[in-house]
Amino acid sequence: xxxxxxxxxxxxxxxxxxxxxxxxxxLRDQDIEIVTTKGPGHATELAREVANEKDLTVISxxxxxxxxxxxxxxxxxxxxxxxxxxxxxxxxxxxxxxxxASLEQMVHTALYGPNRWFDLGAIDDQYFLTVAGAGFDxxxxxxxxxxxxxxxxxxxxxxxxxxxxxxxxPQPMTVxxxxxxxxxxxxxxxxxxxxxIAGGMNICPQADPHDGQFEIMWxxxxxxxxxxxxxxxxxxxxxxxxxVVKTFPARELTVEGPSGLWVHADxxxxxxxxxxxxxxxxxxxxxxxx
Ligand SMILES: Nc1ncnc2c1ncn2[C@@H]1O[C@H](COP(=O)(O)OP(=O)(O)OP(=O)(O)O)[C@@H](O)[C@H]1O
Numbered sequence: 205x206x207x208x209x210x211x212x213x214x215x216x217x218x219x220x221x222x223x224x225x226x227x228x229x230x231l232r233d234q235d236i237e238i239v240t241t242k243g244p245g246h247a248t249e250l251a252r253e254v255a256n257e258k259d260l261t262v263i264s265x266x267x268x269x270x271x272x273x274x275x276x277x278x279x280x281x282x283x284x285x286x287x288x289x290x291x292x293x294x295x296x297x298x299x300x301x302x303x304x305a306s307l308e309q310m311v312h313t314a315l316y317g318p319n320r321w322f323d324l325g326a327i328d329d330q331y332f333l334t335v336a337g338a339g340f341d342x343x344x345x346x347x348x349x350x351x352x353x354x355x356x357x358x359x360x361x362x363x364x365x366x367x368x369x370x371x372x373x374p375q376p377m378t379v380x381x382x383x384x385x386x387x388x389x390x391x392x393x394x395x396x397x398x399x400x401i402a403g404g405m406n407i408c409p410q411a412d413p414h415d416g417q418f419e420i421m422w423x424x425x426x427x428x429x430x431x432x433x434x435x436x437x438x439x440x441x442x443x444x445x446x447x448v449v450k451t452f453p454a455r456e457l458t459v460e461g462p463s464g465l466w467v468h469a470d471x472x473x474x475x476x477x478x479x480x481x482x483x484x485x486x487x488x489x490x491x492x493x494x
Contacts, residue, residue: 206235207315210250210274212266213240220266220291227289230311251277258283263314267292271333272470275488279331287314287491293360294471296400297333302493313493321486322413325397327479332469335401335408338459338477339392343368345468358403365435374425377461381454389425393459395481396421409441416485417453424448456482
């Protein structure tokens with residue numbers, strides 16, 4: 205077998221089903237197996253079944269939540285090569301892969317493009333590809349996951365931001381790096397392995413999945429009326445120039461705060477504060493465009 209495609213029929217609010225049908229003609233006469241997830245968590249099992257097959261390509265056909273589940277089945281072996289066919293709501297991981305726009309060429313690149321080692325983030329035994337965070341972004345991630353059936357793309361996240369902005373109260377958080385702790389009232393904190401979140405928001409503009417560290421983006425406890433002006437800058441990544449935003453690199457950190465606060469990774473709610481977060485340099489090979 206040259207590749208296993210792990211297909212989530214629920215991704216993208218039904219879009220994934222149509223994308224698979226469009227992709228099938230490009231897979232003819234190739235030694236490629238397509239397996240379908242049956243529910244949350246199944247993509248991890250389907251990935252784990254083949255995680256020891258050296259140089260096998262494993263494609264996640266779904267959204268960032270599916271990619272998250274697949275890499276959690278492939279790690280920590282690092283033997284397979286990962287690729288994606290984006291079919292989700294946010295599709296933030298694929299933005300850093302430089303895939304061609306045409307579906308046929310994208311599929312070819314996902315299967316046979318040059319591969320490059322990517323860092324991953326890890327929170328306890330959970331790995332993530334893109335961004336993890338706590339505070340307002342985790343609130344919006346939870347809201348968006350419940351409301352994705354009501355819309356696709358960035359719009360569902362913008363609605364989530366608007367809906368949650370008025371009622372959200374900043375919380376004290378403490379970040380500890382190399383034994384040094386800093387506490388501030390916090391709107392949100394994001395730990396970026398890659399740049400994008402919520403369907404194209406450039407939340408961690410300096411994040412680079414090949415440099416062995418995160419870009420941390422920490423926003424102090426802003427007022428509700430300050431949220432929208434900041435949000436309008438996030439698409440271009442210029443929010444980091446505002447005085448309420450701190451950014452800095454880190455390989456490993458602990459984030460503490462009120463224990464009821466959710467933490468998300470790749471847009472999936474994975475637990476509550478406190479968390480210990482670290483980079484796993486060169487964790488997985490990924491097929492990329494040029
Ligand atoms: N067969 C299935 N039926 C229902 N849900 C499933 C099935 N297989 C996987 N899932 C769940 O579907 C959820 C949504 O998938 P995914 O996150 O890939 O798509 P999305 O939310 O539309 O996109 P994105 O994460 O890019 O915004 C995941 O949490 C996953 O656990």
